[in-house]
Amino acid sequence: MKGGLRQSMAWLHTWSGLLVGWLLFGIFVTGTSAYFQQEITRWMQPEARGQATPEEAVHGAVRYLEKVAPKAQSWYITLPGARGNTTQLFWYPGAGDDEDTSAVLDGRGERVDLRDTQGGYFLYRFHFDLHYIPVIWARWIVGFCAMLMLVAILSGIVTHKKIFTDFFTLRLQKGQRSWLDAHNVSAVLGLPFHLMITYTGLVTLATLYMPWGIAANYKNPQTFYDTLYTPVASTERSADAPLTDLAPLLRRASARWNGAQAELIGVTLPGDRAATVTLTRAAADGIPSRGETMTFDGATGAWLADNPPRGGAMLTESAMIGLHAGRYASMPLRWLYFFCGLGGSAMVATGLVLWTVKRRQQLPDPTRPHLGFRLVERLNIATVAGLPAGIAGYFLANRLLPLAMAHRADWEIHTIFLTWGAALLWAVCRPPKRAWVETLTAAATLFACVPVVNALTTPRNLVASLLERDWVFAGFDGVMLLLAAVFATAAWRAARHRPRPRPARHAAGAEA
Amino acid sequence: MMLLAALLLACAGFAALYLAMSRHQPEALGRRLDERVNRRLRLLGWTGLAAAYLACVGALGWARGSVAIAGVLALGALVVVLFGTYRVRAMAWLARIGTPCALLCLVIAALLR
Amino acid sequence: MATASKSRTPRARATAALDVALRTLAATFGGYAIAALCTALLPRLLPLPRNEAVVAATLLSFAIYATVVLWAFATASAWRLCGWVLGILAVLGAAAWLSGLAGARL
Known part of the structure; x- marks a missing residue:
């Protein structure tokens, strides 16, 4: 374009930012709130109180599920981590029971009657699924916004003439100059976070946005996905057998993972001789988002398999998604994430206002x-x-x-x-x-x-x-x-x- | 506590870097420093930031510490920007007081262990 | 640029609009196609197990896309840009087609 590199990048920065700025602000704000998704949900469900130990929770969950869905195809039990105080149950019904497929239990394994709310989960989902429109469109729209965000950040870096001399500068009461300073300060101070969050955000939905690597190298995409997870052994019931006690399995997994706790328990064919139990490492205990898994025989409790080995690229992908979602973060680090997210929202907001101030x-x-x-x-x-x-x-x-x-x-x-x-x-x-x-x-x-x-x-x-x-x-x-x-x-x-x-x-x- | 120490070190480090820039000196100090002092301030500033990184690593380990430092630096720089905007005369004080406070935090963190 | 165009003649404004439109098209669709073809081809070149190579290429794809977009707006001539994009697409597409013929899919 005419006028040199800096001017063409400034043009690109302005217009790519403006085009998606409003939606981007919404994505940033709701995404920031999602760092406290569980806390927001707890606040929005004031009926649920108290804390639970994992063993009490798992016993209560199994007791409840054996009563309600004994012949289900599979059960999923999400244990209360350090931040939650309820156990979430979800099951695929088998033949016969198909009324309800989810429940929330308190620490002792009793069903709690919570007010009907989506809690922090809605804000988290809005962050990439929006609302009132089909999810797949929403994800493409959000991906488009994220891509333009990446372009806006990179072109913004080229545009910003005095990134080091203006590093600390925030001039007040100077009209346009003040807005520009505020935009620069929120962008430059949070730059590592902004770049990380934008790129890793694209990575979270990478196989949707860029399915071509899989499509061009596998005849059937499932062949690719099968290399990621332990395959399920059997889906047919054979003979009844009581489910093994899950608490010792939790301890074994924890010992195997250097003290990390299991968070998600998947049980296939509960109450059958062919049952399997798969434990997934808690998101809080490691940065990679795809936690390690261990699979056990559901009747005998014998160890069957670990997750398939992961190479460097898979671990990188998993760690990028983990960095984005921040589920691993302890409270102080979580607050830092929240603060950086607010900084990102401020960057988008000041950028939008700057556009009008400059043109007025x-x-x-x-x-x-x-x-x-x-x-x-x-x-x-x-x-x-x-x-x-x-x-x-x-x-x-x-x-x-x-x-x-x-x-x-x-x-x-x-x-x-x-x-x-x-x-x-x-x-x-x-x-x-x-x-x-x-x-x-x-x-x-x-x-x-x-x-x-x-x-x-x-x-x-x-x-x-x-x-x-x-x-x-x-x-x-x-x-x-x-x-x-x-x-x-x-x-x-x-x-x-x-x-x-x-x-x-x-x-x-x-x-x- | 270690993270608080990291934040204080980052504040002190950025404050030193702020003071090392001659364009800020008339307002913050009332005079210009000569280039030798500036160089020493810059060295001190970068040392503060490096120490902040080590404190993050000490608090959370290499992986999480390396994430935390991004947030700590952003927050520390924001504190310095706000000081620069509203209390620029206190900048020298911030640069001096930050490190001892951070050391105090480290001692408390060690005692709590 | 946008502000300067106001003072220009209608003809100059039309040229500027065409210039921006060409770059936007090349960046949006050309950039995506280049990134997609690179993601399809790279796994065959990387000395990694197949699934690893696919993931690595997919991770890189957004960086490739962003680079093409920045280049599209930084380069001097919009027409030459379009030529380059089409040329790159032709080469990558031919490579993908040939390696497809050679039976590269599992």
Whole structure:
């Protein structure tokens, strides 16, 4: 392109970033929340309390499943790790029992009646599956966004002239200059994280986006996938035999994996002589996301097989996905991930705002901007203030919707999009500056309401949580208050903001 | 505790690097330092960052520590940026106080073990 | 670039639009096709077990794609870019076709 490398890269950075910026903001925000997926779910299911040991949990789970689905094709038991307090059950029914296929148990193995909610899981899924559209489209759209994100990051690095001299620079009260500094600071400080998260994000769905390596080298893709997992021995029932005690198997696996715990237990043909038990290493105990597995004979408890050996490339892939999802991260590291995710969201948001700030000055008549400018401006307001407001609405709906409501979990989710839509409508109808102030204020108010409504509708209010040292609940309420403060500050600054008269702007430009 | 030490070391390291840049010196220190001092500050800064990495590794092991350092550096640099924006006069104080505090954290971490 | 185009004549603006359109097409579709063919071919060249080589090539594919996109917008002439992309695709495609004839699939 004309004007040299830096200018063409700046052009590419601007437009690739703008094209997907709004969706990218949503992906970043919900993805960031997913680092606390289990904690969010715990907050959204205040009925579940207490902790469980793995052995109690596994005994309770087997007791329950033998009662409810004794002849199932397979059972899957997810044990409560260090961060959860419930055991998740899932089963493929065999002949005869097909009413329910999942349940949640508490520490003692009793079924808990939880409010109908998707909890943190919905935000995690929205992060790559979006909502209201077929999953496969959503994943291609998200992949497209991620690819443009990668391009925007790389072209942004080339564009940024003074990456080292401006490293620490954040100039306030200088209009466009301040937005540029804020965008640079959030991008440059988090650069290793941004690059890692974008590339590994593409890798998580690599076989969807790039199936050609498999297609061109295997006649049947299944041949490839079979090299990844231990094949299932038998799917036909032969003769009844009681299932072996699973607790000793957990201990053996743990000893084999240098103390790492098993998290997922798969049982095929439970109650049959041909039963197998497959244990998968907990995600918290190693960076690679495809945990090691051990397979045992379900009747005798004898060891059958380990997972197929993994070479360097497979381990790299597994570690990249593990790095992305951060399931291995302990609490301090998890907070660092969360902080970096917020930094990424801030980078996208400041980039979007910068686009309008930069162009407003070049408009022929700033009071009557052209359609494209108005569109970007309104979408920015609706996204940057509206989506967080929607998430706050999601948490409020979790506490306020009647527990017996039909399709309750769906309505919690609709609340996000209703709030988001309302913000968009507001942004379209009001003058832009007022719309910023009002939607930011609304977001702040909604976040501030979350701990209050929690205190009014459950006994687990912030004070009680602090006294009980319940850090999940206390932390959740605390983060809500912090977010409320952030949005309130933003609203206050937007309200105080006076656009600079033209001469002053030129002075600032000359100085920069 | 070790991670907190890493964060403090990163803050001190970045503060030293900040002060080593002559464009920041009139505001932060009221005078310009000569090039020899700058070079020494830069060396100190990079040493601080390297020590922060070692503290991360000490806290979480090589694999996790290498991930954590990215977050710790981002957070440490953000602290220095905020100091530079709002309390630039305190930058020298941050550079001086960071390392002793980090050492204190390391001692506490060792005692807790 | 976008700002400068406002002051230009309609003819110059049309040329600029065509230039951007060509680059975008070459980057989006040409880049994906190049990355896809590289992913298909690389496993046959890498001295690794088949499944390992496939995974390694798939991991690399996004880096290849991103490189092509950046190149598409950095290079001087959009027309020459299209020529290069088509040429690379022809070579890679022929290689894939030939190695397919040679029975490279398991």
